[in-house]
Amino acid sequence: MRRVLTRLKNLFLPDKELSAQLEHLLGFKPKHLPYYQLALLHRSKNDELARNNERLEFLGDAYLGAIVAEYLFKKYPTQSEGYLTEMRSRIVRRETLNNVANRMGLQKLVQYNTQDRGIERSHIFGNALEALVGAVYLDQGYTRTRTFVIKQFLHAYVDVEMMASTDTNYKNQLLNWAQTNRQSLSFELMTDKREGARRMFTVGIFLNDALFCEGTAYSKKEAGQVAARKALELIAGNH
Structure with missing residues (x-):
């Protein structure tokens, strides 16, 4: 000791x-x-x-x-x-x-x-x-x-x-948007790999069966939130 x-x-x-x-x-x-x-x-x-x-x-x-x-x-x-x-x-x-x-x-x-x-x-x-x-x-x-x-x-x-x-659950916000606008939306795990001592996850968001954006983080859940936030920003920028 x-x-x-x-x-x-x-x-x-x-x-x-x-x-x-x-x-x-x-x-x-x-x-x-x-x-x-x-x-x-x-x-x-x-x-x-x-x-x-x-x-x-x-x-x-x-x-x-x-x-x-x-x-x-x-x-x-x-x-x-x-x-x-x-x-x-x-x-x-x-x-x-x-x-x-x-x-x-x-x-x-x-x-x-x-x-x-x-x-x-x-x-x-x-x-x-x-x-x-x-x-x-x-x-x-x-x-x-x-x-x-x-x-x-x-x-x-x-x-x-x-x-x-403040609603900071970006995934829920995005799902609500998709439902309101009658859009097909899904989250898929793209990669799961090691970076140094930690695992790195990349989650992709598919909008109407086409890859819309991706998010990367040190957990699958967080990667989904990162991707959802990016998607919301892209959607807001197009309006």
Whole structure:
């Protein structure tokens, strides 16, 4: 274990400097710094399970989802289960988390293989944010984790009201357009290949049996959304 901690220290800023940056980001001083160092270590830098942030990402994902669910449950006392589920999905989805992580400045702290050009296009910083939530839980307990998520994540970086009034499910928007305009529309997986350490998916949209546009991302679902957004932009540009 000592060897693991020593290797972690060698990858990061001096303890005092990293601790100060984390204190500014988290709103409190970390007690056990190695939790946070592990949360900031992407598998492209170290693919050994015990020495990257994937397990902490799993833990943080669970607590983040639960805290956001409680927050929405109290904020919208008259809304249905379906509404609350959709809102939680929008808040904790990879695109939102990655955007927040970059605004927080996590990309300056995460250790990853900078030679792999495909990695930065993935959601490693959003994943690191989830891992950070896991580190906070292990280091500080549930109450402090809840405070961090609500104050330093939701209140500071997520406009819940705007998100509630904006339909960002591009696939549903496109399907509704096709139905309204009596157009034949389908989504098809074009390619599924590896790019560096990650799988890359390309989804094509066929309009009236002809390829209309494509979208590429690190999950099939997200690739479909990317393609749908492009299709909506093309349709809007033609009117």
